[in-house]
Amino acid sequence: MNEKNALLIESAFKEYYFNRFDLIHVPQRAAEREFGYQKFNSGMTRHLVVKNDKELHLMLMKEVPSDVYCSNAYYMFPNLPMSEKDWKGADMIFDIDAKDLALPCRKDHTIFKCSSCNNSATEFQSQCPKCGSGKFETASVICKNCISESKKEVTKLVDILTTDLNVQKEQIETYFSGNEGFHIRVTNADYEPLGSQERADLVDYIMFNGAIPESFGIRRQNNSKSLLPTFEEKGWRGRVARKLFSSKSKVPKVTREIIASGYSAFQVQLEEIKKTMGVRVDPKVTMDIHRIFRLEGSINSKSGLSKIQCTNLDSFDPFLEACLLGDDNVEIMVDCPLQIRLKNKKFGPYKSEIVSLPKYAAVYMLCKGLGNAI
Amino acid sequence: MLKIGVKDLAKYPFLTEAGEYLRNTGLSLEQLGHPDWQPIVEKAYGRIVVASSGQIYGSDLETLDNDSELLSFLVAIILLKSAGIATLIRRFSLAESRRAERYLQQDLWVSRDKKNLELPLKIIRDLFAVNVSIDNEDFVIKVPDYLHRAIHFHEKEWKLVNRRVANGLVYLSAHETVRLIRAELGEYIHEKIQSVNVDSVPQIFRQRVEDLVTLAKKFSDTTYVSSEYPPCVKHGIEVLEKGENLPHSGRFLLATYLLSKGQTVDQIAPLFKNAPDYNERTTRYQLDHISGSSGSGTKYQCPSCEKLRSESLCFAIPDCDGIINPVQFGKKRKNQ
Ligand code: SF4
Ligand SMILES: [Zn+2]
Ligand SMILES: [Zn+2]
Numbered sequence: 001m002n003e004k005n006a007l008l009i010e011s012a013f014k015e016y017y018f019n020r021f022d023l024i025h026v027p028q029r030a031a032e033r034e035f036g037y038q039k040f041n042s043g044m045t046r047h048l049v050v051k052n053d054k055e056l057h058l059m060l061m062k063e064v065p066s067d068v069y070c071s072n073a074y075y076m077f078p079n080l081p082m083s084e085k086d087w088k089g090a091d092m093i094f095d096i097d098a099k100d101l102a103l104p105c106r107k108d109h110t111i112f113k114c115s116s117c118n119n120s121a122t123e124f125q126s127q128c129p130k131c132g133s134g135k136f137e138t139a140s141v142i143c144k145n146c147i148s149e150s151k152k153e154v155t156k157l158v159d160i161l162t163t164d165l166n167v168q169k170e171q172i173e174t175y176f177s178g179n180e181g182f183h184i185r186v187t188n189a190d191y192e193p194l195g196s197q198e199r200a201d202l203v204d205y206i207m208f209n210g211a212i213p214e215s216f217g218i219r220r221q222n223n224s225k226s227l228l229p230t231f232e233e234k235g236w237r238g239r240v241a242r243k244l245f246s247s248k249s250k251v252p253k254v255t256r257e258i259i260a261s262g263y264s265a266f267q268v269q270l271e272e273i274k275k276t277m278g279v280r281v282d283p284k285v286t287m288d289i290h291r292i293f294r295l296e297g298s299i300n301s302k303s304g305l306s307k308i309q310c311t312n313l314d315s316f317d318p319f320l321e322a323c324l325l326g327d328d329n330v331e332i333m334v335d336c337p338l339q340i341r342l343k344n345k346k347f348g349p350y351k352s353e354i355v356s357l358p359k360y361a362a363v364y365m366l367c368k369g370l371g372n373a374i
Numbered sequence: 375m376l377k378i379g380v381k382d383l384a385k386y387p388f389l390t391e392a393g394e395y396l397r398n399t400g401l402s403l404e405q406l407g408h409p410d411w412q413p414i415v416e417k418a419y420g421r422i423v424v425a426s427s428g429q430i431y432g433s434d435l436e437t438l439d440n441d442s443e444l445l446s447f448l449v450a451i452i453l454l455k456s457a458g459i460a461t462l463i464r465r466f467s468l469a470e471s472r473r474a475e476r477y478l479q480q481d482l483w484v485s486r487d488k489k490n491l492e493l494p495l496k497i498i499r500d501l502f503a504v505n506v507s508i509d510n511e512d513f514v515i516k517v518p519d520y521l522h523r524a525i526h527f528h529e530k531e532w533k534l535v536n537r538r539v540a541n542g543l544v545y546l547s548a549h550e551t552v553r554l555i556r557a558e559l560g561e562y563i564h565e566k567i568q569s570v571n572v573d574s575v576p577q578i579f580r581q582r583v584e585d586l587v588t589l590a591k592k593f594s595d596t597t598y599v600s601s602e603y604p605p606c607v608k609h610g611i612e613v614l615e616k617g618e619n620l621p622h623s624g625r626f627l628l629a630t631y632l633l634s635k636g637q638t639v640d641q642i643a644p645l646f647k648n649a650p651d652y653n654e655r656t657t658r659y660q661l662d663h664i665s666g667s668s669g670s671g672t673k674y675q676c677p678s679c680e681k682l683r684s685e686s687l688c689f690a691i692p693d694c695d696g697i698i699n700p701v702q703f704g705k706k707r708k709n710q
Binding site for chain 1: 517
């Protein structure tokens with residue numbers, strides 16, 4: 001990122017970190033966790049210990065990081081190198097990101113920016129119409145649909161966690177990721193000691209990966225004796241039954257159809273169910289038991305929005321509630337072919353023009369690579 | 375209080391209570407050295423021989439009521455410790471755990487109606503810290519307890535998604551419950567034997583100890599593990615040595631890899647001996663097939679790292695960097 005842009009963003013972040021102590025806290029058992037941060041145009045600093053809010057605030061004001069992270073793992077010695085940390089356990093974490101959901105709306109809010117001449121377009125082209133270069137960077141700007149689809153995934157996840165896995169509602173914290181999705185953290189002593197492979201299998205459960213027809217009573221041979229799951233069953237068997245039969249009165253008819261179509265047809269049906277009912281989380285995040293994960297309350301430098309907790313997911317509007325930078329105006333150069341909406345105000349489209357924008361909107365443009373400080 | 379009788383100890387001679395029972399009978403090692411006890415020594419020796427051949431020593435249920443079952447187990451340990459041969463101890467632990475597994479499964483079944491599951495459940499709880507409870511027809515354990523163990527099995531039906539799960543619990547049959555703790559049972563018995571100290575052995579044991587040393591020579595040619603093997607291959611060999619089940623894809627990896635390293639079917643076949651479903655003829659038939667010496671004559675190639683990764687059989691380490699097939703492991707690349 002160019003130096004001028006970094007300076008502008010940094011000063012906006014600094015103001016936030018200075019003024020909003022009320023929003024920025026260390027998670028519970030902070031002293032057992034590893035912290036890390038990144039500064040603009042420099043590498044990652046890891047293996048830090050931050051024991052309490054006061055130390056955290058001090059670090060934020062001194063360093064003004066672009067991004068701040070904290071481990072979901074608990075260690076005996078969080079500040080030692082990885083091999084000597086002595087892993088004790090980890091919260092379960094889930095990352096739901098709109099970009100992984102393959103939504104049709106994605107193409108409507110993705111901007112392609114030519115890497116050599118900076119010309120931007122809203123449509124994918126194999127070559128830049130201005131300079132002929134074939135290299136593009138993409139930026140995805142805010143989209144309500146992406147957020148509401150991500151929320152649906154969160155709801156599915158919370159349902160499985162609470163009904164199948166016996167996690168209590170109070171043990172689940174849902175956060176807006178600060179960009180295009182949600183982070184979920186589960187603190188539950190039973191699941192805390194699970195290693196990476198165990199978590200991988202748990203994620204497959206949540207995503208409905210690897211289900212075989214036999215588990216739902218469909219066998220390769222002797223299918224006439226098949227025992228399909230029933231409506232009332234718990235877990236995936238019940239979920240699959242409710243999906244297949246849709247209503248109790250249809251059970252006999254659908255059962256006959258399923259048995260008649262056979263094993264491979266049922267396998268295809270399971271694949272379909274996975275697509276619609278499996279929760280689309282990023283498995284790598286949940287499996288990684290040494291990850292440092294974005295710290296709640298901190299700002300995401302991909303957007304300038306904050307990672308904040310959603311107490312009421314349904315009504316949560318990230319473009320209002322997570323947009324927390326100052327609103328005094330700054331002049332910047334913007335090239336954004338789409339209109340965006342932040343804090344209920346519309347901005348753009350702008351065609352490479354100098355405009356005066358509230359700081360939160362200006363920073364958003366810079367973070368997305370759609371503008372430059374002047 | 376749960377009463378553990380001699381019949382229970384005959385089934386589960388590795389329980390701590392076995393030691394107490396023995397102490398109460400006032401029997402000492404010296405006394406066991408008396409020629410009167412020779413039949414027990416013979417029984418103990420037989421128990422080891424059976425185990426070393428990969429079979430499970432079967433007690434007839436009648437003898438479960440007398441001390442000879444328990445005593446022969448204890449004497450077997452003394453013989454094994456005096457001979458001091460690791461392979462024999464491992465094979466014995468494995469066979470004994472399979473034997474106990476049978477009883478455990480039976481006890482879980484038989485006791486269902488009598489609502490007298492205390493002993494098998496206590497064994498599972500005390501030895502492996504797993505709480506098993508009953509829900510109607512099923513045994514249930516907590517999801518995390520399940521995951522810890524099930525991830526070592528590679529068959530699809532052990533994936534959590536293919537289990538009945540509700541309220542944080544996994545539902546299992548008696549057979550599955552016991553299957554889940556098999557590896558730990560073997561380990562437990564193994565550790566138990568390791569922890570026994572034997573300083574002096576009665577005269578009448580000596581001959582059998584020497585026989586064990588001779589017996590062990592037969593197995594010395596079956597050690598295959600080389601530090602040169604890639605982690606995926608080592609893992610497969612370990613799984614088999616523990617007597618765990620290796621899925622077909624894992625066996626295929628071992629066979630193709632070792633064949634590509636110039637080993638013969640004869641050298642490879644014994645590797646599969648400990649597999650729970652071992653059958654010498656089918657194993658040979660399959661190996662011949664893979665090596666191309668039968669059937670179509672096609673020689674099968676070792677699967678790629680990517681394929682293995684997708685089957686959760688890859689355990690990559692930094693030395694695996696830059697290779698796409700296990701056979702490349704350890705070969706220095708020319709332009710380096
Ligand atoms: S990277 Fe290849 S060689 Fe290494 S463990 Fe994985 S599969 Fe085996
Ligand atoms: Zn261009
Ligand atoms: Zn969208």
